[in-house]
Amino acid sequence: MITDEDKLIRQPLFAKGCLTFKNSGHTLILDRGYYRCSEQVKGNCHCKEKMIKVKDMVRRFDNLITKFELPEGVAGKVFDELLMVMVKQWRRASQRDVHLEEILVSTGNIIIDQIKKQKEISKTDFLEFKRTFYTLLKNQYEEMLFNYLLDPLFTLNPWPKEQDEMAAFLRKSMGINVQRIRMNFSWHVRKLYLSDDGQIDSMEFENWSWYVMQYTKRHIPEFMADFKKGFIVNTRQFSTLNFFDVADEFSQNDFRDALSYSAFATNYAKEKILRKIFDGFEDLKPKAQIEYLKKLDGLTKQSFYAYFATLNRI
Numbered sequence: 001m002i003t004d005e006d007k008l009i010r011q012p013l014f015a016k017g018c019l020t021f022k023n024s025g026h027t028l029i030l031d032r033g034y035y036r037c038s039e040q041v042k043g044n045c046h047c048k049e050k051m052i053k054v055k056d057m058v059r060r061f062d063n064l065i066t067k068f069e070l071p072e073g074v075a076g077k078v079f080d081e082l083l084m085v086m087v088k089q090w091r092r093a094s095q096r097d098v099h100l101e102e103i104l105v106s107t108g109n110i111i112i113d114q115i116k117k118q119k120e121i122s123k124t125d126f127l128e129f130k131r132t133f134y135t136l137l138k139n140q141y142e143e144m145l146f147n148y149l150l151d152p153l154f155t156l157n158p159w160p161k162e163q164d165e166m167a168a169f170l171r172k173s174m175g176i177n178v179q180r181i182r183m184n185f186s187w188h189v190r191k192l193y194l195s196d197d198g199q200i201d202s203m204e205f206e207n208w209s210w211y212v213m214q215y216t217k218r219h220i221p222e223f224m225a226d227f228k229k230g231f232i233v234n235t236r237q238f239s240t241l242n243f244f245d246v247a248d249e250f251s252q253n254d255f256r257d258a259l260s261y262s263a264f265a266t267n268y269a270k271e272k273i274l275r276k277i278f279d280g281f282e283d284l285k286p287k288a289q290i291e292y293l294k295k296l297d298g299l300t301k302q303s304f305y306a307y308f309a310t311l312n313r314i
């Protein structure tokens with residue numbers, strides 16, 4: 001069950017398995033203010049890998065982000081094009097989901113009716129409700145992937161005036177509040193490879209993020225131009241950078257390859273999210289059951305939480 005007390009879990013700066021010593025392939029873990037080799041902790045590592053102060057690692061990462069920053073005066077161009085893609089995406093999504101939303105509401109109402117009449121909730125109806133809710137969550141994943149395209153314009157944009165203008169536009173015209181936390185760049189990084197003394201040697205983007213970087217670069221040729229060959233290990237070339245084509249391609253296998261983690265990629269993750277949302281429902285009092293069903297269907301904290309839980313490791 002998702003309760004009002006549930007807090008959205010803050011992602012750590014570096015996801016599990018992101019920081020990796022290049023030579024040994026050992027990943028690093030957070031241990032009392034330091035990042036250190038996870039194998040060393042278990043006594044399995046005899047390499048000369050240093051412990052790295054969290055503070056130092058954050059500083060090195062921050063320096064890295066600086067190298068990805070956009071030049072002045074170019075973000076607006078990409079932003080204008082993305083707004084058009086966004087509107088198209090919304091239209092497609094609402095056409096796609098309108099039927100599912102009807103099913104969710106009507107099934108929810110049937111179940112509420114059963115509860116009110118003190119009948120046993122039909123298993124088939126409840127399963128239908130769960131399945132529809134899950135499918136809607138999954139469909140929204142494409143929207144989240146779209147939002148990642150906007151990310152560089154905010155997280156990699158050091159020009160406050162440009163940021164303010166774009167953020168104000170999104171807020172006023174679409175009711176979207178953008179995050180512009182610089183360190184959110186780490187969400188795009190699948191691997192950060194370190195030398196034994198903790199210097200950043202090379203990096204790998206998440207597959208979807210690599211597309212985001214390529215999209216950005218198409219509009220801003222100077223972007224990522226200063227890196228030594230091999231520093232970024234992704235090499236995939238996209239035959240098209242059209243959002244819908246690329247998103248369709250990634251959706252073929254339930255977005256399994258888009259990001260390291262997706263609640264849709266494995267049955268285990270799917271079960272986990274469904275349990276988080278629905279376990280304990282049967283133990284609620286009838287009135288609370290009705291309230292809960294209503295909360296899942298709409299812009300409530302519960303539905304919002306479920307959405308984020310599919311993205312994070314909750």
Ligand SMILES: [Zn+2]
Pocket residue numbers: 021024026037038039040045046047049
């Ligand atoms: Zn090690």
